[in-house]
Amino acid sequence: MKERYKWPVYGIILGLGSSFLSTFMFFKQTGVDITIKKIINNPLSLLIVLLATLVLCLVFLYIGILRDRIVSQREETEKNKKELQKEMMDQSLRLSSEINNAMEDLRKYTDQLDTIVNNIDSGICFINNESIIETGYNDTFVQIFGDRDYEGNSIINSVFGILDDKAKNGIADFLELCFTNKTASESILNDANPIREFEFVQIVEGAVIHNVISSKISIIKDSENEIIKIMFIFNDITAEHELQTELEKRDRDYAKRYSIMVALFGNDKLVIRRFIDNLEGDMKKLSVKIKEIKQNEKNTSIIEDILGIVHSIKGEAFALGFEKLSNVSGEFESFFKGIRNKTVDLENNLEIIGFFEKLNNEKREFDKTIKALEEFLSIDNINTASLPEADKELDLSRSRDNYLKHEVVSFDLLRKELNLINVSAAREMDKKSIFQLNTSLNGVNEIKYKLLKELFLHLIRNSIAHGIESPLLRLNKGKPEVGNIILNIFNEDGNTVFEYTDDGNGFDLEKIKNRALESGVVTTEKIEMMSNAEIIKIVFNDGFSTSETMDVISGTGVGMSVIKKNVFKELKGKFTLSNLPGKGIKIKITIQA
Amino acid sequence: MQVKYIQPFINATIKVFKEFLGVEIKPGQPFLFNHNENKYSYDISGIIGIGGHTLGIVVVSFPKLVALDLASRITGQTIKIFDDTVIDLVGEIVNIIAGNAKQGLEQYPLVISLPSIVKGVNHQITGVSGVPMIGIPFSSKKGDIYLFVSLKDLITA
Amino acid sequence: MKALIVDDSRIMRNILINILKETKVDSGDIFDAPEGKAALEILNLEKIDLLLVDWNMPELNGLDLVKIVRKMDKYQNLPIIMVTSEAARYNVVEAIKAGVTDYVTKPINARIIMAKIKDYL
Numbered sequence: 097m098k099e100r101y102k103w104p105v106y107g108i109i110l111g112l113g114s115s116f117l118s119t120f121m122f123f124k125q126t127g128v129d130i131t132i133k134k135i136i137n138n139p140l141s142l143l144i145v146l147l148a149t150l151v152l153c154l155v156f157l158y159i160g161i162l163r164d165r166i167v168s169q170r171e172e173t174e175k176n177k178k179e180l181q182k183e184m185m186d187q188s189l190r191l192s193s194e195i196n197n198a199m200e201d202l203r204k205y206t207d208q209l210d211t212i213v214n215n216i217d218s219g220i221c222f223i224n225n226e227s228i229i230e231t232g233y234n235d236t237f238v239q240i241f242g243d244r245d246y247e248g249n250s251i252i253n254s255v256f257g258i259l260d261d262k263a264k265n266g267i268a269d270f271l272e273l274c275f276t277n278k279t280a281s282e283s284i285l286n287d288a289n290p291i292r293e294f295e296f297v298q299i300v301e302g303a304v305i306h307n308v309i310s311s312k313i314s315i316i317k318d319s320e321n322e323i324i325k326i327m328f329i330f331n332d333i334t335a336e337h338e339l340q341t342e343l344e345k346r347d348r349d350y351a352k353r354y355s356i357m358v359a360l361f362g363n364d365k366l367v368i369r370r371f372i373d374n375l376e377g378d379m380k381k382l383s384v385k386i387k388e389i390k391q392n393e394k395n396t397s398i399i400e401d402i403l404g405i406v407h408s409i410k411g412e413a414f415a416l417g418f419e420k421l422s423n424v425s426g427e428f429e430s431f432f433k434g435i436r437n438k439t440v441d442l443e444n445n446l447e448i449i450g451f452f453e454k455l456n457n458e459k460r461e462f463d464k465t466i467k468a469l470e471e472f473l474s475i476d477n478i479n480t481a482s483l484p485e486a487d488k489e490l491d492l493s494r495s496r497d498n499y500l501k502h503e504v505v506s507f508d509l510l511r512k513e514l515n516l517i518n519v520s521a522a523r524e525m526d527k528k529s530i531f532q533l534n535t536s537l538n539g540v541n542e543i544k545y546k547l548l549k550e551l552f553l554h555l556i557r558n559s560i561a562h563g564i565e566s567p568l569l570r571l572n573k574g575k576p577e578v579g580n581i582i583l584n585i586f587n588e589d590g591n592t593v594f595e596y597t598d599d600g601n602g603f604d605l606e607k608i609k610n611r612a613l614e615s616g617v618v619t620t621e622k623i624e625m626m627s628n629a630e631i632i633k634i635v636f637n638d639g640f641s642t643s644e645t646m647d648v649i650s651g652t653g654v655g656m657s658v659i660k661k662n663v664f665k666e667l668k669g670k671f672t673l674s675n676l677p678g679k680g681i682k683i684k685i686t687i688q689a
Numbered sequence: 690m691q692v693k694y695i696q697p698f699i700n701a702t703i704k705v706f707k708e709f710l711g712v713e714i715k716p717g718q719p720f721l722f723n724h725n726e727n728k729y730s731y732d733i734s735g736i737i738g739i740g741g742h743t744l745g746i747v748v749v750s751f752p753k754l755v756a757l758d759l760a761s762r763i764t765g766q767t768i769k770i771f772d773d774t775v776i777d778l779v780g781e782i783v784n785i786i787a788g789n790a791k792q793g794l795e796q797y798p799l800v801i802s803l804p805s806i807v808k809g810v811n812h813q814i815t816g817v818s819g820v821p822m823i824g825i826p827f828s829s830k831k832g833d834i835y836l837f838v839s840l841k842d843l844i845t846a
Numbered sequence: 847m848k849a850l851i852v853d854d855s856r857i858m859r860n861i862l863i864n865i866l867k868e869t870k871v872d873s874g875d876i877f878d879a880p881e882g883k884a885a886l887e888i889l890n891l892e893k894i895d896l897l898l899v900d901w902n903m904p905e906l907n908g909l910d911l912v913k914i915v916r917k918m919d920k921y922q923n924l925p926i927i928m929v930t931s932e933a934a935r936y937n938v939v940e941a942i943k944a945g946v947t948d949y950v951t952k953p954i955n956a957r958i959i960m961a962k963i964k965d966y967l
Contacts, residue, residue, distance in 0.1 A: 258802060273942055279916065279926070280942045283962070284949040288938040297738040299805035304738035304746045341843070389718075442699065442716045446692045446823065449719055453821050 102160065111152030115145040219330035222316070223251050225275045227268070230325065240309060240330050242298055251328070259294065266290035274313060274326055282315055289313060293333070308337040349461075352420060356465045359417035365505070366513040366549065371412055372466065378405050379459055386452055389440050396436070403432050409455075421458045428455055506539035507585060510549060517553050518581060521560045528567050528578040529560055535585035537592065544667065544687070548594070551662045555596055555683065556581055558656060563600025563681060573678075575599065592689045599680040603632050632675055636660040663687075691743065695838050697793030698747050699825060701786045702836055706829070709785060710762055714827040714834060722824035722837055724813060729824065731835055732756065732810055733776065735783025737790075738802035745817040745840035747790075749783050752832040780806045817841045847871055847967060848892055851878040852885040852911065853900040853929070858952075862898055862929065865956055869963050871896075882906025882914075889915060894924065896966055901930035901937075909944050916945035925966035929954060 119141055134141075219237030222230040229246045237246075246254050256267055270290050277285075286292070289311065296307045314327040360368060385402050406429045413422035428451040435444050511533035518531035540548065564570075564579035571577055584595040605628060612618050612634050623631070636656045663671045669687035676682070699716060706712045722729075731750035739745055751759070753771055759782065760768045760775045768775060783804040791801055807814075816822035816839025825836040849871050851862045859878045866876050877892065879885035881903040888894070897915065901908040908928060915921045928941050931952040938949055947966070950959050 258800060269939075273939060277942050277945070279923070279945045279947055281948045281965075284938065284942055284946060287949050288935060288942055290935065295740040295800045297740040297800050297802035299736055299738055299802055304736060304802065306738065306740045306744055387720075442719065442825070443692060443696060445719050446695055446825075449721065449821075449823055450692055453721075 106156055106160075108149065108153045108156075110156065111149035112145075114152065115148035118148070119145050217331070219328075219332075221246065221251070221255075221328050221330075222325045223271070223328065224325050225323070227251050227271050229254065237330060240307070240332055241296070242300075256291070256294075258297065259291075263290065263294070271326070274315065275323055278321065278323065282313065285315070286312055293337075307332055307334045309333065352461060353465045353468075355419055356462055357469065359419070360466070360469065363416050364509045364512050366509055366545075367516065368416065370513070370516070371416055372463075374412065375409065375459060375462075378409055379456065381405055382452065382455075386448055389445065389448065399432060399436055399440070403429060403436070406432065406455075418462065421455075421462060424451075424455050424458045427451065504539045505542050505545040507533065507535050507537060509539070510545065510552075513549060514552055514556060514583070517556050518560070521557050522564075525560055526566065527560055527564050529564050529581055530578055531556065531581045531583075533583045533585070537585055537587065540592070547662045547666045551659050551685075552583065552594075552596065554656060554658050559598040559600055559681075562604070563598045563602065565601055587689060588686070590689060591686045594685040594687075596683040596685070597680060602677040602679060602681050603635065603675045605631055605677070608632065608634055628675065629673070632673060691840070691842055694739070694743050694794065694797065694799070694840055695747075695823070695825075697790040698786070698836060698838065700793060701789035702749065702827065702834075705782065705786050705789055706827075706834075710759055710782070712759070712762070712829055714829045717826040717828055717833075719823055719825045722814075722816075722822040724815075729826075729833070729835060730811060732771070732812075733779050733806065733808040734812065734814060734837075735779060735786075735804045735806055736814075737783065737787045737804045739799055739840065740802075741799035741843075742797060743799065743840045743842050745820065745838070747787075747840075748814055748835075748837040749786060750814070750835040750837065751779060752834075755829060755831045755834055758831045776806055776808060780804060847896070848875045848877065848894050849896040849898065850885060850888055850892075850894045851876065851898045852880075852882065852903070852908065853878075853898075854880050854903040855900075856880075858900070858929075861954070861956075862959075865960055866898075866963065868956075869960055869967060871967070880904075882908065882911035885911055886914065889918070889921070893920060896963065897924055897926045898963075899926060899928055901928060901932050901941075909940065912941075912944045912946055927959075927962060927966070929959070 217236060219234065219240040221233035221237050224230055227250045229249055229251050231247055233246055238244075241255055244254065251271075252264055252267055256264055259267075267290060270288060273280075273288060274285050291311050293308060293310050296309050298305055298307075310331045310333045312329045312331075314329060315323055316325045316327055318324050382402060382405050385398055385405070388398050406425050410422050410425040410429055413419075413425060431447060431451060438444070440448070511531075514533065515531045518529055522529045539545070559581055560579075564581075565573065565575070567577045570579065579599055581598045582596070584593075586593055586595075608631055609623055612631075613620060613623065617634060617637065618626070636659060660671075663669045663685055667685075667687045669685055671686075672684045674682045703714060703716070706714045729750075730752050732753040733756050734748050734750040737747045737749075739747060756775050756779050757768055757771060760778045763778055764774075783806070787801055787804050794801070814822070814837055816837070820839050820841045822837050822839040825838070827834045827836065849866050851859050851866070853859045853862065859880075863873075863876050863878065867873055877888050877894070879888055883906045885897075885899070886906070889897075899908040899911060906914075908930065912926055912928070915924065915926065925947045926945065927948045927950060928946045929950045929952065930937075930941075933951040941949055948962050950962060
């Protein structure tokens, strides 16, 4: 039963009871003998009782209702409060689970992204539409560009900072292009990428590192197709690039070597050898001269010397067909001609060193080619492949000797080689001479050839220096203006005979005598006893020279002694000499065939 | 090795010493640098890497005394100890030289690295393999400063 | 799926038509035009889903055609592939700015162009 109904019932019971009791007590006190029957039968008293009961009942009813109302109000508030609490709890639970889910998603996404970004070999970074690098650049990115804090910095400054301004502008324009053209695909944007390949130079622990980097972009859009950021993908392609450069260089080297080889084959072996020897000497001289050049001074004489050397390298290289060598020395020469009348300042000095190195490089290339060729041609080449490195060189030189023994060198080459000597010596001495080599024989092996060449080289030089007279003197003597040096080679009794003649003045016995006395080779008494032939023999002794001045052609005092050494010691041959004073000399050398 | 790439570094070195440090230096006779010759004395170097159409390094090397003198000039107080401050200042000087040289090289497709510092008595300086290192001495009152250059031309234009 | 090929060379158009047939576009849905103005008529009449366009053409050239097409409401998101012999980087930039989606340089490689077309089908 509800509380509110209880109270009026209490009121009725209490009202009835108490009004009865009070009425009864009232009559009793007033001395009226009264019974319940009397009260009931007395309408007045009954009315009073009923009235009192009613009043009390109403009062209690009111109290009951009032209480009920308060209670129910309280209950309502309590209930509302609980409901609200519950609702709030639900809501917060829902929210937190939503947040959790979102966090989970985000974590999954970043994990995924991190996995992608950190597990590929490319350097990756993200940039926003202000070119600022965002979080999430990976370790490879740091490896490529160096350990710095990139986050929050402009990619142009922190990564492309060392590129030149033109490139930087290009990148800025490109990034704008990427962010503003929604219709363009990634592939077309990458076609427009100005830094698809660029060079990155940095110094790590003192070492300069040149890296070639490739870059690609990937556009990241949101659900509304708006571009939110760009992912840059960088790859270090240095190795590939080096390989490519290496291959290109090898092609170029091969082309260069090929042209050197063509020139080598187009010329006589000995002419080439002579050229190589000269080149070696010239380069040494050149390096000495270049060191002598002092800054800010007029060095006309040194410059003239250098010009002379470079000119001769150019000329000879050109004549033999060594195009590159000739070109480089040509450039060197024209540069020197340009500065001949100016001071050699710092800039010129640097240029000179630059040119010298360029020339030296060409020479190195030249030497390398010849060496490679020699190795290739050596007979035992194949066997040496398996030899340890240390033995290889030794063995190569041995096999080269071996090869030289078997190789027959034709006298045709000897003719050309000696003719070259004749021409250059005659030019140097302002004399005129013709060299002739007559033979029907093939040739000799390389070792003999070398000795013979050296021998006749000295004979020809001496003939021109001392035998052949100047053109004017010859004309005065009634001789033809041009001197003749003739070498006949033929077989005789199973031997090879070399018959050398010149039509010069012959040995000047007085000159030899004086010179011999001066140098103390013989005493005055002894020389009086000597025959003409014996006097001439002095010429072939070590260190004897009749020349007054030490010139390039002859006069070093080693010339004629070489003849003796080569003929007797090396070639085990015989040697006869006839002197025709005023008319020339005749030398006959006989060696075993 | 092309002189057109070296000249801006020479000019920049002279300019930076004159305008920034108030020191007149005079370039001397260039030479082919051979580390084994041991003729040159320096204690600290700033190395600048170059890439692009030419590849290699440009090095500015200072003897201790010169470095200390320069540091004193910049800071305005006498510095006698060869410490990190001096090293930092040398780095800064080389940085400025590189920056100035860059202006003269703008027309060429070159990339120039940020300089880095190496120290030690006559420390090893290695150029590009197969290319000689050219040294240019600059004489100053406190000693010689060296500019070492080793560049390999990848594209000869 | 309707495709339009705009190129002044008949041979080039035929090559591209054949490539499109390979990518399973109905031959009835392949339209072609020798220059921009004719192309615009087709673009107005039909709802084209893929546009292959050359750069250099008489009358209206490809770049200008793309600019006009991009202004038309129904073609805001139309994939436009430019097939051209202009290979320089600044040409590509110009094409991007006009609204081109992708770029193929002549001489074309059927495999490459087919791969690109498939991206937009």
